[in-house]
Amino acid sequence: MGTKLYKRVYVWEVPVRLFHWLNATAIVVLAATGLFIGDPLALMSQNEAYETFLMGKVRFVHFAAGYILLVVFILRIYWGFVGNRYAQWKNFLPFGKKKAKRIKHFIKHDVLPLPSNEERYYEELSVGHNPVASTIYIIFFFMLFVMILTGFGLYSQNAGWWLPKMFSWVPPLFGGDFGTRLVHHVTMWLILLFVLVHIYMAVYHDVVEARGEISSMVSGFKFVRWERFKSFRKKANKIKEILDEPVEEELMN
């Protein structure tokens, strides 16, 4: 027993964290303002229309947050090509033997709440995203893409700028603004369901693994068991070599 040694690893680079938090903020703001736009409060105001601009302001915030979402979305796409191994796109596809093993591990130890042998548990623990999470992130990323398409599609008709106007082909795909709005609305709920699971799993990993899961998205660092490092394995091999040396033969000589 006793305490294990951990090493600090820089997992999440600045653009990844920036994407995460700007995206999170944008989603919260967009969902809140979007729900308001969909079903505004009953204002019992005695003001004339020229004295208030509530809906206009809410819509402005919604559109502004939409632009932030778009910008960080593009940033993340780019960083998937130049970032470190945990930011790379190939990281998000659940293919390969190693990933299959880890998916099995995740289902066995995390989805099914079974008691786990700590040593075995840490052997197969992913340092970055586990493959189940990363697969869900790809789906989530696609949902963001749908939101950007439908959102800017609905916005494009009133836009004066070429960028949102580029999305004007979207509403006809869904049979006009009715269908587009429905897709926009339903996808928002799917994203909110994702957020629920995402936050739960972040807390879960932080509590169960106690290696700085949540704070890693602030600092960028995660703590990884010493046994997982190449340098450790090299040293361990050396010790093993020493132990395996034919001592008796030497003595005999």
Next chain:
Amino acid sequence: MAIQTTRETYYEAIINQGYTRRDFMKFATFMAAYLGLENSAIGQIAEALEKTPRVPVIWEHYQECTCCSESFIRSDHPIVADIILDKVSLDYTETLMAAAGEQAEAAKHETMKKYHGEYILCVEGSVPLGADGVYCCIAGRTAIDQLKEAAEGAKAIIAWGSCASNGCVQSAKPNPTEATPIHKIIKDKPIIRVPGCPPIGEVMAGVIVHVLAFGKLPELDSMNRPKAFYSKRVHDSCYRRAYYDAGLFVESFDDPNAKKGYCLYKVGCKGPMTYNACGVIKWNNGVSYPIQSGHGCFGCSEDNFWDNGPIYERLTNIPGFGIEANADKIGKAAAGALAVGLGVHAVATALSKRKEMRRRQRAGEVNLQDLDD
């Protein structure tokens, strides 16, 4: 152009009808205004109508209620009805032509043969494809048969109203007759879709005058609707828009807000999703339009409007989830169920992993004793 000498021009036809040149110029001005053209276009329209020989029009009626024709003959300027619906241009229309039966069919076939590739085909109504199209038969032949025959020699097709351009009410679920809009049947002809139930009379006049006078289609959007009339949402030209931006809404049709003329968004107005010119051109010669009379727009010119949720509610029904289910209700239920599931998972995890968690806790406490701080 041998035809030009044998056929009279629109101008000649109009003057022969007893209109003065002044009436004619007023008409040209009206049309330029409807089409959103600048002043110089008035002369162009007048010139085109003076020089262009009349183009024959065949106006077919399939699954429809004739509200498009009704709307059209009530459009602002009397010449509109005369130029198209009177004997000037219209060679065939079941509703208004004097001929009937075999005589009418003969007239149509005569036009189709004589002006092959030149005539304009106007279609009012959708075409039923179910049961080999027997749900709509004219002169003993199915609508689909009639349409294909008439479309073959047409220069262009105008799909009048929501029936011809979207399928309208008869294509609402479960669409028993398989009512189908024109553009899904005819693929090789230019088609102008002029949706609305009915379309505004002035819009119809503008479209057809543009086609007849200039010999080409008006500028169309990605859904083949004339841009001049369908590029803006009803919402964007609504005189109640200021109340929307202020967040002041009618909560129910009998509340003080309704009396004050606040925005009808929350009682189901579909103006924000509907592309039409109602807020600008209005109805009945510019007298009023639905929102002005206190009723929300219900999106009659939008595809599938009949199935797109309740008329007097804001939220859209999700297809396949029953009449009472809207996106927010389903979303809240799903989020609630998920939260319960996650809670159960958390408790189960705390129980199943209690041994190792306790071990870690003890190790942490021992380490604290060892800590030099």
